[in-house]
Amino acid sequence: MRRLLALTQGDPAGIGPELALAAWRQRERRGIPPFAYLGDSATLSILAERLGLPVPLRSVGWDEAETCFDTALPVIELEHRAQAQSGRPDPANAAGVIEAIERGVEAVETGKAAAIVTNPIAKSVLYAAGFRHPGHTEFLAEIAGRGREATPRPVMMIWSEELAVIPVTIHIPLAEVPEQLTTELIVETGRIAAADLKRRFGVARPRLALCGLNPHAGEGGALGKEDAAVVAPAIERLRALGIEASGPYPADTLFHARARAGYDVALGMYHDQALIPIKTIAFDDGVNVTLGLPIIRTSPDHGTAFDIAGKGIARPDSLCAALRLAARMAAAEHGAPA
Numbered sequence: 054m055r056r057l058l059a060l061t062q063g064d065p066a067g068i069g070p071e072l073a074l075a076a077w078r079q080r081e082r083r084g085i086p087p088f089a090y091l092g093d094s095a096t097l098s099i100l101a102e103r104l105g106l107p108v109p110l111r112s113v114g115w116d117e118a119e120t121c122f123d124t125a126l127p128v129i130e131l132e133h134r135a136q137a138q139s140g141r142p143d144p145a146n147a148a149g150v151i152e153a154i155e156r157g158v159e160a161v162e163t164g165k166a167a168a169i170v171t172n173p174i175a176k177s178v179l180y181a182a183g184f185r186h187p188g189h190t191e192f193l194a195e196i197a198g199r200g201r202e203a204t205p206r207p208v209m210m211i212w213s214e215e216l217a218v219i220p221v222t223i224h225i226p227l228a229e230v231p232e233q234l235t236t237e238l239i240v241e242t243g244r245i246a247a248a249d250l251k252r253r254f255g256v257a258r259p260r261l262a263l264c265g266l267n268p269h270a271g272e273g274g275a276l277g278k279e280d281a282a283v284v285a286p287a288i289e290r291l292r293a294l295g296i297e298a299s300g301p302y303p304a305d306t307l308f309h310a311r312a313r314a315g316y317d318v319a320l321g322m323y324h325d326q327a328l329i330p331i332k333t334i335a336f337d338d339g340v341n342v343t344l345g346l347p348i349i350r351t352s353p354d355h356g357t358a359f360d361i362a363g364k365g366i367a368r369p370d371s372l373c374a375a376l377r378l379a380a381r382m383a384a385a386e387h388g389a390p391a
């Protein structure tokens with residue numbers, strides 16, 4: 054089984070490039086699997102020098118990348134080179150950001166890499182350049198769906214050793230959540246989560262805990278009707294499919310340690326309901342995983358951190374966890390030891 058991972062540059066003005074340098078330097082101590090960096094070696098080399106990080110870079114093709122990883126950081130050169138300055142995002146770099154993601158997916162689809170690991174992108178910067186997807190999650194589904202009958206439905210999961218969460222609705226305004234939250238969407242999300250937890254995480258019988266949408270899960274309808282009308286029927290349907298689903302639970306009491314012991318993943322009904330608990334508990338080593346795709350994708354759980362980019366203080370923990378988890382998922386899928 055191919056072990057090499059494809060690591061995208063992310064926004065070249067963000068912390069992604071320096072995290073890639075740090076992850077390579079710490080590869081032995083942190084048990085980092087081999088990866089190839091999709092980016093621009095000239096820009097990376099300037100950054101490495103400025104940060105005083107002695108990292109040998111080697112421009113390679115996919116075939117050489119895995120073997121050279123022990124002695125140099127392999128770089129798959131992009132056609133769209135970055136003119137990036139750390140901390141100064143520029144929509145002019147969008148083409149390279151997108152190229153890295155597309156070529157990473159292609160490498161996985163063609164068997165050159167086992168999984169794609171994406172460094173953070175700044176959504177607003179890409180939007181300014183005409184990017185029409187809310188984020189990686191939806192873009193990856195669109196790319197992975199090319200040439201297929203239907204676009205796969207992507208599910209965002211943020212995973213750590215202590216807690217895994219899924220936001221059922223993702224990057225939409227809060228005001229639109231009640232309208233877009235349907236029983237069908239919850240069932241599909243739960244079904245995909247259960248299937249991928251089995252296939253790619255080796256959880257034999259995944260336990261799903263579902264948050265209510267409203268305070269106190271609706272307080273019998275006094276604080277909102279969606280919990281009984283939309284969430285509860287979804288749980289019934291998931292159970293009818295043989296999936297161990299429970300709830301709807303008041304979200305405020307679902308994330309303390311004793312509650313967490315009772316499930317494998319918690320489904321929040323909107324982005325912040327799911328992500329605030331995990332970013333509180335595991336900000337440094339949480340991993341963003343896209344479920345429901347034909348390929349494996351992980352990412353650090355943080356963003357581009359323009360405020361600290363280029364200062365050499367960004368922590369590589371989450372990227373390292375994302376690299377390790379991608380390798381572990383690939384091994385689980387292929388029945389090989391991680």
Ligand SMILES: NC(=O)C1=CN([C@@H]2O[C@H](COP(=O)(O)OP(=O)(O)OC[C@H]3O[C@@H](n4cnc5c(N)ncnc54)[C@H](O)[C@@H]3O)[C@@H](O)[C@H]2O)C=CC1
Nearest residue numbers: 172173174175176177352354355356357358360361367368
């Ligand atoms: N997977 C992805 O591509 C993601 C992209 N983003 C994007 O990132 C941009 C900035 O988002 P923010 O909400 O500001 O979140 P952020 O995670 O970039 O930054 C939040 C705070 O955490 C700090 N921080 C983040 N990562 C760190 C690290 N590795 N080490 C030390 N400190 C770190 C930052 O300095 C900042 O103070 C947005 O455009 C957003 O869309 C956000 C989350 C995920």
Ligand SMILES: NCC(=O)COP(=O)(O)O
Nearest residue numbers: 187188189190191341352
């Ligand atoms: N808040 C999580 C996030 O923004 C990650 O989005 P994506 O780019 O992985 O879709």
